[in-house]
Amino acid sequence: MPEEIVGLLPAAGLGSRLSPIPCSKEIFPIGFTVHHQHGDLHPKVVGQYLLEHMQRAGATQVYFILRKGKWDIPDYFGDGSQLQLYLAYLIMQRPYGTPYSLDQAYNFVQQKRVIFGFPDILFEPQNALEQLLQRQDETAADVVLGCFIVNHPNKWDMVALDQNGIVTNILAKPAQSDLVYNWAIACWGPTFTEFMHHYLNQEEEQLRVLGGELSVGEVILAAINAGLQVQSVCFDTGSCLDVGVPEDLQKAIRQLS
Template sequence: MPADIVGLIPAAGQGSRLAPIPCSKELFPVGFAAHPEHGAPHPKVVSQYLLEHMQRAGAAQVYFILRKGKWDIPDYFGDGSQLGLQLGYLIMQRPYGTPYSLDQSYGFVQGKQVVFGFPDILFTPEDAFAQLLQQQSETQADVVLGCFKVTDPSKWDVVDLAENGQVKHIIRKPAHSALIYGWAIACWGPRFTEFMHLYLQQEEAELYASGRELSVGEVVQAAIKEGLLVQSLCFDSGSCLDVGTPEDLRKAIKSLI
C-alpha cells in the first residue's frame, strides 16, 4: 500500500437539492452505527461512510474543504480521532467549482497519493479505494477512476473505456448515452495534483468572466487530452447511490434501516 495517502472531501456545496434541511447535507443521518462509548446503535451521518472507506484504504489524514458557515462539520467530527483519522478543515476561496475547492489543499497534498470521493455518495465494496490504489500501482496510471453501472446517465459523468480499462473520454451528464459506466470515486498521484493546480490557474479568468463552474471530470478529461494516463476500475458487483436528492435519500434511508 502506498505511503502518505491523503483523503480529500469537497464539502463546500450549498446542498440546494435537499434544501431546506437543518444541517449541512454532509451531516444528514443515514443509517446507524454502534455508539463509540456504550455500543448501542445511534444515527450515522452520510459523510462518515466515506471517511471509513478512506481510513480502510490507509489514509491517515483527510481534509474537508468547506464553505464559510458550515462549521457544524468540524464541530461534529472534531479532530477525527474517534475514526482513527487526523482531520483537517480548509476554507474554499474561489467559487468556480469542486476542483477549485480541492486545490485549496494543494500545499498539503503535494507529492502524496490522494483518494477522493463525494460526501453524499454511498458506495460498495468496502475496499474500493484499496482496489483503486492497487490498480494504480499495477498500471502506473496518473489517475484511476472507480466506475459503477448507472441507469440514468444524466446524473453522472459517464466514461468511454478502452478494452484495457484506459479511460478514453469522460462525458458530463449526457441526456442520453449508450455508455453504461459512470465514475464516482478516484485516486491520483502527484503528477495529476500538479496538472490540476496549473490547469485551474489557466482557466480561472474564463470562468470568472462566464460565471460557469468547472467539474472534476472536466479536469480529468483535460488531463487525458494532455497525455496523462487515466485508468478505470469497474465495480460490476458494487453499488453506488448519490443521496443528494430527496428521491435517492429516501432509497438510502430505506436500505440502511
C-alpha cells in the same frame, strides 16, 4: 508511487437539491452505527461512510474543504479521533466548482497519493478505494477512477473505456448515451495534483469573467487530452447512490435504517 495516502473530501456545496434541511447534508443521518465510546447504536451521518472508506484504504489524514458557515461539520466530526483519522478543515476561497475546492489543499497534498470521493455518494464494495490504489500500483496510472453501472446517465459523468480499462473520454450528464459506467470515486498521484493546480490557474480568469464552474470530470478529461494516463476499476456488482437528491436519499434511508 509515494506511500503516504491522504483523503480529499469536498464539502463546499450549498446542498440546494435537498433544501431545506436542518444541517449540512454531509452530516445528515442515514442508518446507525455502534458508538465508539458507549457501545450502543447511534445515528450514522452521510459523511462517515466515506471517511470509513478512506480509513480502510490507508489514509490517516483527511482534508475537508468547507464553505464558510458550514461549521456544523467540524463541530460534529471534530479531530476525527473517533474514526482513527486526523481531520483538517480548509475554507473554499474560489467559487468556481469542486476542483477549485480541492485545490485549496494543494500545498498539503503535493507529494502524496490522494483518494477522493463525494461525501453525498454512498458506494460499495467496502474495499473499493483499496482496489483503486492497487490498480494504480499495477499500472502506474496518473489517475484511477472507480466506475459503476448506472441506470440514468443524464445524472452522472459517464466514462468511455478501452479494452485495457483506460479511460478515453468523459461525458458530463449526457441526455442520451450508450455508455453504461459512471465514475464516482478516484485516486491519483502528484502528477495529476500538479496538472490540476496549473490547469485551474489557467482557467480561472475566464471563469471569473464569463461565470460558470468546472467539474472534476472536466479536469480529468483535460488531463487525458494532455497525455496523462487515466485507468479504471469497474465494480459491476457494486453500487452507488447520490443521496444529495431526494429519490436516492429515500432509497438509502430504506436500505440502511
